Amino acid sequence: MSGGNATHVEFKDVCKTYDGRTLAVSHLDLTVASGEFVTFLGPSGSGKTTSLMMLAGFETETSGEILIAGRSMSRVAPHRRNIGMVFQNYALFPHMTVAENIAFPLSVRGVPAAEQASRVGRVLERVRLGAYGARRPSELSGGQQQRVALARALVFDPVLILMDEPLGALDKQLRDQLQLEIKHLHAELGVTIIYVTHDQSEALTMSDRVAVFNDGSIQQIASPSHLYRFPATPFVAGFVGENNQFSCTVTAVEGDTWTLASPAGDPLRAVGIGSCEVGRSVPVSVRPEHLIVRPRDDMRMIDARLEEAIYHGDHTRLRFRTGWGDVVTAKVMRPDELGPLPIGESMPLGWRPEDCRAFAA
Amino acid sequence: MTAGAVTTARAAPGGPAHRPLDASLGAQLRRADRGRQIRALLLVAPLLLFLFVNFALPLVLMLAKSIDGREEARALARTGAALASWDGRSAVPDAAAKALVADLGDLRGTPALSMVANRLNYDVNGMRSLVLKTARRLPPSGDATLAALGSIDPLWQRPEQWAAVLRATDRITSFHVLAAVDARRDPAGGITMLPPQQGVMREIFLRTFWIASVVTLACIVLGYPVAYLIASATPGWASVMMMAVLLPFWTSLLVRTSAWVVLLQTNGIVNKGLQGLGLTSAPVPLVFNRTGAYIALIHVLLPFMILPIYSIMKSVKPDYVRAAVSLGASPVTAFRRVYLPLTLPGLASGTLLVFVSALGFYITPALIGGAGDQMIGFFIAYYINDTVNWGMAAALGGLLLLSTAVVFLVYTWLAGSSSPAWRS
Ligand SMILES: Nc1ncnc2c1ncn2[C@@H]1O[C@H](COP(=O)(O)OP(=O)(O)OP(=O)(O)O)[C@@H](O)[C@H]1O
Numbered sequence: 009m010s011g012g013n014a015t016h017v018e019f020k021d022v023c024k025t026y027d028g029r030t031l032a033v034s035h036l037d038l039t040v041a042s043g044e045f046v047t048f049l050g051p052s053g054s055g056k057t058t059s060l061m062m063l064a065g066f067e068t069e070t071s072g073e074i075l076i077a078g079r080s081m082s083r084v085a086p087h088r089r090n091i092g093m094v095f096q097n098y099a100l101f102p103h104m105t106v107a108e109n110i111a112f113p114l115s116v117r118g119v120p121a122a123e124q125a126s127r128v129g130r131v132l133e134r135v136r137l138g139a140y141g142a143r144r145p146s147e148l149s150g151g152q153q154q155r156v157a158l159a160r161a162l163v164f165d166p167v168l169i170l171m172d173e174p175l176g177a178l179d180k181q182l183r184d185q186l187q188l189e190i191k192h193l194h195a196e197l198g199v200t201i202i203y204v205t206h207d208q209s210e211a212l213t214m215s216d217r218v219a220v221f222n223d224g225s226i227q228q229i230a231s232p233s234h235l236y237r238f239p240a241t242p243f244v245a246g247f248v249g250e251n252n253q254f255s256c257t258v259t260a261v262e263g264d265t266w267t268l269a270s271p272a273g274d275p276l277r278a279v280g281i282g283s284c285e286v287g288r289s290v291p292v293s294v295r296p297e298h299l300i301v302r303p304r305d306d307m308r309m310i311d312a313r314l315e316e317a318i319y320h321g322d323h324t325r326l327r328f329r330t331g332w333g334d335v336v337t338a339k340v341m342r343p344d345e346l347g348p349l350p351i352g353e354s355m356p357l358g359w360r361p362e363d364c365r366a367f368a369a
Numbered sequence: 370m371t372a373g374a375v376t377t378a379r380a381a382p383g384g385p386a387h388r389p390l391d392a393s394l395g396a397q398l399r400r401a402d403r404g405r406q407i408r409a410l411l412l413v414a415p416l417l418l419f420l421f422v423n424f425a426l427p428l429v430l431m432l433a434k435s436i437d438g439r440e441e442a443r444a445l446a447r448t449g450a451a452l453a454s455w456d457g458r459s460a461v462p463d464a465a466a467k468a469l470v471a472d473l474g475d476l477r478g479t480p481a482l483s484m485v486a487n488r489l490n491y492d493v494n495g496m497r498s499l500v501l502k503t504a505r506r507l508p509p510s511g512d513a514t515l516a517a518l519g520s521i522d523p524l525w526q527r528p529e530q531w532a533a534v535l536r537a538t539d540r541i542t543s544f545h546v547l548a549a550v551d552a553r554r555d556p557a558g559g560i561t562m563l564p565p566q567q568g569v570m571r572e573i574f575l576r577t578f579w580i581a582s583v584v585t586l587a588c589i590v591l592g593y594p595v596a597y598l599i600a601s602a603t604p605g606w607a608s609v610m611m612m613a614v615l616l617p618f619w620t621s622l623l624v625r626t627s628a629w630v631v632l633l634q635t636n637g638i639v640n641k642g643l644q645g646l647g648l649t650s651a652p653v654p655l656v657f658n659r660t661g662a663y664i665a666l667i668h669v670l671l672p673f674m675i676l677p678i679y680s681i682m683k684s685v686k687p688d689y690v691r692a693a694v695s696l697g698a699s700p701v702t703a704f705r706r707v708y709l710p711l712t713l714p715g716l717a718s719g720t721l722l723v724f725v726s727a728l729g730f731y732i733t734p735a736l737i738g739g740a741g742d743q744m745i746g747f748f749i750a751y752y753i754n755d756t757v758n759w760g761m762a763a764a765l766g767g768l769l770l771l772s773t774a775v776v777f778l779v780y781t782w783l784a785g786s787s788s789p790a791w792r793s
């Protein structure tokens with residue numbers, strides 16, 4: 009990855025409104041380093057596409073500024089930004105063959121025909137579609153079409169590539185495979201990639217950093233593992249990975265270790281995020297794989313009644329009903345080590361305090 | 370095993386079908402298909418019947434008129450037989466004169482006489498009066514020689530008149546069809562073209578194609594941007610503009626055309642406006658000439674260009690142009706290499722629709738055009754209504770139909786070769 013940490017893309021306090029009343033993107037601040045793979049993750053309508061379109065130049069920012077390689081883009085026409093772009097529905101030109109599609113960015117740049125042919129051939133090999141140059145896009149499968157779109161975005165050697173849910177229309181198996189291919193291409197080419205998805209597992213698998221969008225602003229931007237282990241807001245905790253959430257009342261604050269009371273009065277401990285006074289009700293979040301059934305006494309937190317055990321092959325999910333009526337799920341790798349698990353029986357549940365997070369905000 | 374299991378599981382749906390079909394299964398399939406086809410046919414039968422009775426049958430009957438010479442042939446049956454061995458140049462045998470006198474004798478006092486006289490007059494000018502005069506003063510049948518006819522009118526001594534009579538005795542005649550392209554059979558039976566100053570049909574056809582081409586081109590130039598504007602407008606504006614395009618359909622063609630006469634006439638709004646703006650000092654002749662015909666035709670036909678282009682444009686997603694631009698194409702290049710080719714099918718069908726409609730237009734040029742701006746449709750109407758020459762009208766109609774078919778074939782050939790398996 010050449011370029012190391014040099015800033016490649018920068019959003020400076022960017023806002024965008026379509027209707028003059030609501031902000032589709034609100035006060036977006038973000039820097040992407042050269043060679044980095046950054047994913048925009050967020051639910052539908054959270055402003056991911058809008059941010060990408062402003063970067064590509066198809067939408068103009070209402071306020072703020074976008075810089076690429078230190079240069080303000082406000083006066084640069086979209087076709088001069090030299091950004092490779094992959095669309096969700098591929099946007100392959102249906103009236104051209106695969107080879108013509110891929111040669112398009114070269115021919116508009118005036119590359120000589122012979123060189124076009126050799127570069128198209130090379131990039132087709134790279135996406136393993138060497139024999140398909142003469143076909144029409146409509147004669148390819150969805151995965152092959154997406155590879156062509158990828159080849160077309162790579163062939164003119166852009167240093168910045170934007171992908172808007174490029175795998176959204178494909179089935180799961182194909183998606184997993186293409187995720188890896190894109191990741192490998194990124195490692196080989198050293199280009200900067202900004203990738204949009206609303207699939208959290210895709211974001212975690214592929215990215216150097218993930219920016220979680222909600223309601224037009226970034227909730228948290230961090231590496232996948234950091235994001236997973238240390239979600240900064242209840243939204244992130246809920247959106248990335250699975251998670252059990254319920255409200256508790258803060259009873260004591262010692263630094264970032266908080267003591268809380270569950271609605272049923274059980275005392276429990278969690279890592280507190282933000283600052284909070286005693287007596288407030290806050291959301292508490294713990295992941296299913298961190299929930300311990302029949303824990304040691306020092307980790308025991310709440311009691312709950314087992315409602316259902318669902319077998320998943322490599323693990324089993326236990327569904328509990330807490331005393332105050334919430335459902336919590338535990339993910340257990342070896343249920344047989346837990347002893348008998350009679351349905352309907354109440355049993356203690358717990359977690360290590362550092363695995364549970366309480367959010368002040 | 371596990372990896373293999375995945376692939377077999379995926380391949381499974383295609384697996385059992387590889388067994389060879391046994392014959393009875395094929396027969397069952399055919400029987401089931403036949404049943405379905407018959408039901409489908411029954412469903413459309415009323416429409417087919419309607420189309421046949423009201424469209425195909427009249428068309429065929431009308432077209433048949435252009436080559437139908439049976440009435441004349443029957444009326445001049447004896448003359449036809451007597452002239453059968455005549456070579457068209459040498460002296461006419463007396464037997465032919467005798468036969469003609471006999472035929473005219475039978476025709477005298479019946480409507481068929483006038484019919485035959487008219488038919489001969491289309492061929493050689495002046496024959497109507499010649500035939501009527503001869504029929505009034507027929508010599509007695511014993512004295513019916515060529516000389517006797519010559520004494521009624523010396524024209525009967527010239528082979529041209531007899532050649533015309535001979536041509537009128539064909540049961541299936543090429544006379545009207547040839548006349549429609551300014552050609553005729555010479556006495557020897559070959560086909561000759563009329564000299565340019567005599568033939569008007571070629572000019573009329575050329576004019577018709579020229580006017581249709583100009584109108585089509587103008588509709589493309591005006592209609593494509595309008596379609597683009599509507600296709601890219603917000604839904605509210607789009608429906609307002611669409612209304613404006615469709616509004617003319619709510620009034621009859623006749624009313625719209627007459628309105629143009631009012632607008633374009635010497636003291637009409639348009640001329641007043643031009644003078645008021647100081648663009649012209651005197652009224653510009655805009656009506657009863659080619660300019661007026663163009664204006665009105667373009668106005669009437671423009672929606673037929675806009676609608677198909679618009680519907681194609683609606684189906685072209687903005688992502689295609691965005692993709693082109695993101696790949697480095699300037700807006701002009703993106704339009705030329707991506708948007709235009711993708712909207713070409715709409716442009717092609719609009720062009721076909723406008724061109725073919727323009728070819729057959731009648732009312733608008735008839736009301737707004739001058740004498741020199743009339744198109745083929747006008748002459749078809751003229752032959753039907755004014756001269757009651759149905760054969761000629763049918764021949765012109767057939768020719769118009771043929772040119773339309775040729776235009777259509779060229780269109781399908783072009784569309785088939787340039788576009789697109791991808792629009793399936
Ligand atoms: N062209 C547009 N005109 C008006 N409003 C728009 C337009 N495009 C997007 N919006 C609005 O802006 C907000 C953000 O939309 P955006 O397309 O950026 O979301 P997204 O995160 O990409 O969602 P998705 O995952 O569904 O693609 C939404 O509320 C949307 O309704």
Ligand SMILES: [Mg+2]
Pocket residue numbers: 056057058172
């Ligand atoms: Mg989107």
